[in-house]
Amino acid sequence: MSLRCLLSDELSDVAMHVRKLVGTKHPLLNTARGFIYDSRNNLQMRGLVVLLMSKAAGPSQHTASDLLTQDMVSGIYPSQRNLAEITELIHTAFLVHRGIVNLKEWTNSDGPLKDMQFGNKMSVLSGDFLLANACTGLAQLNNTKVVELISSAIGDLVQGTYHEMPNSLEDNSLTDEINMVTWEEQTFLSHGALLAKSCQAAMELAKHDKDAQGLAYKYAKHLSLGHKLNSDLQLFVKSSSADPVTFSFNSAPVVFHRQIVGQERWCHQLQQAKTIGRQIDYTKLRSTIKLEKGVTSTIDLCHYHGNKALESIQCFPSSEARSALENIARAVTKF
Template identity: 30%
Template sequence: MQVLLLMATALNVHLPEPIPNGGAPMAAELRARQQLLAQITEMIHVASLLHDDVLDDADTRRGIDSLNFVMGNKVSVLAGDFLLSRACVALASLGNPEVVSLVAKALEHLVTGETMQMTTTTEQRCSMEYYMQKTYYKTASLISSSCKAVALLAGQTGEVATLAFEYGRNLGMAFQLIDDVLDFTGTSASLGKGSLSDIRHGIVTAPILFAMEEFPQLRAIIDQGFKDPKNVNLALEYLGKSHGIQRTRELAAQHASLAAEAIDSLPETIDEDVQRSKRALIDITQRVITRNK
């Protein structure tokens, strides 16, 4: 939500004159619509987390008992469904067909990404291309589409809207890549589902995929799966000997750099609020890749 509000300020330049006959100023009306879009995005995001925790049978979320653990799967699913329904009602109230289509597509991508993760074949599980596509669907699509929607609401050009989209896409990819690193290097108190959550659920992420490039014998372990704790330990041994963690961090840094470049490419302005927001958006790209939780 913070990203979208900063993006809104960064793009709200050359606004039309106030509405005549005592109506609300266009700037205030636009800001309210963009704030609503940020709220919609947050509702969708939280709903996806509630559903993810049910699908993954997670007991914790950021070190706190998950809703499904406390209240059961049915309540958690219904809570997610309720948030999605309220988000859809609010989205329709924006009255912008292109924005509605964008966010609806991101919702479709969330489901597609989860389905890809649940139905992956052994070949797909070992494919970096497949992993990156799934990561875009599950993590980066919502923020990239929402950033673009903010630009569209502001009446920006297609070029500027594309830059906003690229910022969100690359920021989302960088965030997930670091999340995948932290699943191996972090602690259960600071991570969403606890350390080694992905590999214990049979989910192969970038660090392991990079490690497999250095140690092809890791492929046989992946093919066997990780239900046996011995295979988890073997995979971790290979990961420790490889540059998998380092290469994943480097890939995240590349995406963060691309996100920052997108902001740098936005139209120049002397407006101090716009300049501050652009600097904050760039700062976020660095915070994403240096975080430890």
């Protein structure tokens, strides 16, 4: 994320108010803590991929007169570096906005209602501030196509976030007929569109042709889908049976499982996994899911997207940047 934004007076004022949330249970604190320490080391992944893609593609053979090779630093144009910062700002803004608490589901165990209300106001303000900075930086790139691409990515994020809004258990497990085709479409909107269109925009800033832009877009699209599949699989391939576990019924292994066994059998399995208090025994349900082919099908799909990402960048010249992109694509297929 841009240091210019982090060190601005306006954000310092926001941070002073956010400190008032210390000691509460509002999710904004966890989000802010993640900016400082991210144990999974993927916080800045989007900006990194944009920079690596820019360097791997290099200058275009059709470079316009206003793009001079000598303006490049370490093989990357200043506008591409700015785009990487903008991508991170947008991603961070949506992370902050996702921390807004649904007050209709608030209970006394969540802490005082006034803390949740204040935290929500700060989430909206902080996220909007970051998004406004991103839009200002976007306009300063002076490229209407790039503005159009990133603007559409923001729209995709909004739509994808809407689809990800949690439903009640009954809605989530019994009436939602989501299949893997729908899952991929919705996941791309919320997890892949920003990176894919940012990589395409980075190629546009260097005046690469549509073919190169398409390859960059495909790499980021398949990488994002592979990364989400890998994330969804973790509870099914690494956790032991003794570990406490909960998972979304819209995670990829569960969606695959429901698609394979059919809705009637899935409803029966849900009933069997319920305890006396009508709560879901997730450990038992996970064991049931692992007996079928949902998990292995998800692993196969993850490998497919990883391989497609690798294929997309083979036309770029051999370089350290391309090797780094290849290593990232391979990493999402390891469990």
